Amino acid sequence: MEKKGWAIIGNGITAALIDSEAKICWLCLPKFDGLPVFAKALSPQVGGGITLKLGEKTFTKDQRYLGKGAVLETIIVSNSGEYRVVDYMPWGKNLLVREVFGDVAKIEVEVELTKFNHLEFAVKKTEQQWQVQGPGVGFFIDFRKISDDRLQIVLSYGNNLEQAYQALVKISDRELFEVMAFWERWFLPKKELKNVPASWQEFYERSLMVLKLLTYEPTGAIIAAPTASFPAYPNGEDNWDYRFCWLRDGFYTAYAFDLAGFHQESRKFYEFSLKLLEKADHFENPLYTIEGLCSYEIILPELSGPEGEKPIRFGNKAAEQLQLDNEGNIVYGLWKHWLFTRDANFLAEAYPKIKKALEFTARNWDKPEHGIWEFRDKKRQWVFGKVMCYAGMIAGAKIASALKDYPRAREYLKTAGEIKENLLSRGYSEEKQAFLQHYGPDAPADSSVLAITEFGVLPAMDERMINTVKYIEQKLNFHGAVLRFEGAVLPFYLCTFWLIRQYLRMGCLEKAEKFLERTLKSASPLKLMAEHYDPRTGEQWGNFPQGFSHEELVRTLIFYDNTIGKQEGYGG
Numbered sequence: 419m420e421k422k423g424w425a426i427i428g429n430g431i432t433a434a435l436i437d438s439e440a441k442i443c444w445l446c447l448p449k450f451d452g453l454p455v456f457a458k459a460l461s462p463q464v465g466g467g468i469t470l471k472l473g474e475k476t477f478t479k480d481q482r483y484l485g486k487g488a489v490l491e492t493i494i495v496s497n498s499g500e501y502r503v504v505d506y507m508p509w510g511k512n513l514l515v516r517e518v519f520g521d522v523a524k525i526e527v528e529v530e531l532t533k534f535n536h537l538e539f540a541v542k543k544t545e546q547q548w549q550v551q552g553p554g555v556g557f558f559i560d561f562r563k564i565s566d567d568r569l570q571i572v573l574s575y576g577n578n579l580e581q582a583y584q585a586l587v588k589i590s591d592r593e594l595f596e597v598m599a600f601w602e603r604w605f606l607p608k609k610e611l612k613n614v615p616a617s618w619q620e621f622y623e624r625s626l627m628v629l630k631l632l633t634y635e636p637t638g639a640i641i642a643a644p645t646a647s648f649p650a651y652p653n654g655e656d657n658w659d660y661r662f663c664w665l666r667d668g669f670y671t672a673y674a675f676d677l678a679g680f681h682q683e684s685r686k687f688y689e690f691s692l693k694l695l696e697k698a699d700h701f702e703n704p705l706y707t708i709e710g711l712c713s714y715e716i717i718l719p720e721l722s723g724p725e726g727e728k729p730i731r732f733g734n735k736a737a738e739q740l741q742l743d744n745e746g747n748i749v750y751g752l753w754k755h756w757l758f759t760r761d762a763n764f765l766a767e768a769y770p771k772i773k774k775a776l777e778f779t780a781r782n783w784d785k786p787e788h789g790i791w792e793f794r795d796k797k798r799q800w801v802f803g804k805v806m807c808y809a810g811m812i813a814g815a816k817i818a819s820a821l822k823d824y825p826r827a828r829e830y831l832k833t834a835g836e837i838k839e840n841l842l843s844r845g846y847s848e849e850k851q852a853f854l855q856h857y858g859p860d861a862p863a864d865s866s867v868l869a870i871t872e873f874g875v876l877p878a879m880d881e882r883m884i885n886t887v888k889y890i891e892q893k894l895n896f897h898g899a900v901l902r903f904e905g906a907v908l909p910f911y912l913c914t915f916w917l918i919r920q921y922l923r924m925g926c927l928e929k930a931e932k933f934l935e936r937t938l939k940s941a942s943p944l945k946l947m948a949e950h951y952d953p954r955t956g957e958q959w960g961n962f963p964q965g966f967s968h969e970e971l972v973r974t975l976i977f978y979d980n981t982i983g984k985q986e987g988y989g990g
Contacts, residue, residue, distance in 0.1 A: 487601020629972070640965065801856060915970035
């Protein structure tokens with residue numbers, strides 16, 4: 419297993435992972451949530467992939483992205499010479515293109531398809547082409563000798579072979595130029611960071627690239643990660659499918675897009691979210707497919723993780739859970755989006771659905787729920803959920819006021835006050851001197867309570883928050899990184915960035931910078947991050963790359979940039 423992470427390329431429809439030896443080892447077709455035709459990154463024994471045989475004694479001399487976008491270059495040296503491999507997926511097209519530069523006569527290409535117990539691929543092979551038909555997918559793999567020192571491998575795909583063929587015949591000689599130009603154009607609105615070290619700038623751009631790659635272009639849905647059931651820790655059972663759009667994750671990413679200047683991506687996500695309320699009075703699920711449907715969950719016994727981890731799940735049963743932060747996430751995000759865009763027409767059009775969402779929150783905010791970490795055993799009164807119910811009501815009041823609906827604004831403020839009073843009286847433990855994961859004396863320490871400051875319930879310098887930070891440092895610090903909650907096996911990038919921003923709000927600049935430097939060093943060589951990581955080794959665990967991790971890095975660097983700018987007297 420590539421414990422230090424993989425590279426990612428994508429086209430707004432699906433994404434592929436490529437390891438340090440240029441093996442294409444993860445690809446779902448025809449979309450993010452489709453069949454993993456290549457899955458060696460997850461299951462090395464039975465997962466498929468495309469491998470280049472370039473001679474003996476091979477080693478990777480270099481691997482990097484060309485320019486700002488998702489065009490990957492890998493330089494491999496062997497006893498047969500030096501080879502340059504360039505991988506990319508033209509944006510919006512059903513294509514994956516691989517260019518290999520070197521002595522073509524000495525190149526062998528090995529293609530393996532993932533082996534499933536109850537699914538079969540119909541394959542026709544020649545020296546120049548594979549034709550593959552599987553359940554709900556058809557694809558071609560073309561092997562094209564362009565010259566003695568250039569081999570082109572083109573994978574085209576669709577729901578069937580006819581769609582795959584249409585994609586194949588439309589490929590042009592300018593695909594690489596066009597995809598490079600696409601990424602250059604896409605980065606044009608990017609907010610510049612004036613007050614961060616130069617070494618952090620590439621992390622910022624790489625994270626923005628990842629967030630774009632996790633966006634499903636046809637609907638605006640933003641997936642949590644492009645992979646399924648990558649183990650969250652060694653030999654564990656926490657193997658979950660993240661190829662879905664969680665409203666929480668999507669809101670965080672949309673907020674990062676807005677902060678960084680990419681308002682179009684943010685708008686498309688909110689349009690996707692609001693469409694879910696057309697026939698419902700609230701968000702009936704915490705996560706949806708990229709087409710806006712409900713997910714189911716199955717277990718594939720033929721697959722296992724790199725160290726034998728089971729079960730391997732496809733689909734996600736958390737879709738059935740009650741998570742009360744959903745409505746608050748979207749309403750809060752819509753308010754922030756309006757502050758950036760000042761699009762009054764969009765806000766007015768969204769308002770009827772905003773009212774429906776907040777009416778649900780007003781009726782249900784005091785109910786037990788499954789919470790942000792989606793525990794499946796039982797429901798609890800989660801502090802984080804209460805915070806987001808409060809944040810949604812406050813944002814709703816501001817939206818209502820902006821639209822001159824003052825009676826409803828007062829109603830939302832009244833409910834927000836009730837939620838806050840309940841949260842502060844029941845969420846804080848006098849015995850432990852900290853806000854805890856949920857109400858009750860048996861609650862563990864949990865980093866998600868930092869949302870209390872993030873979303874304006876209490877200021878960072880409130881004595882209760884200062885005490886809570888001390889408790890988190892005592893209970894959740896893991897070698898300079900942050901666990902989600904007591905008993906968690908490995909740290910979470912998301913929670914580590916939360917604590918860094920909390921330090922910045924508290925004026926603890928040196929502490930924030932040290933945490934941030936350590937966290938960036940734990941990223942992969944290509945500056946990518948999974949969900950979990952081991953700061954002692956830099957090993958990445960869980961689905962990869964993780965949207966949570968990259969949107970939090972974007973938000974944290976922007977927050978740091980603004981903080982330093984204000985200190986130096988020229989804003990941010």
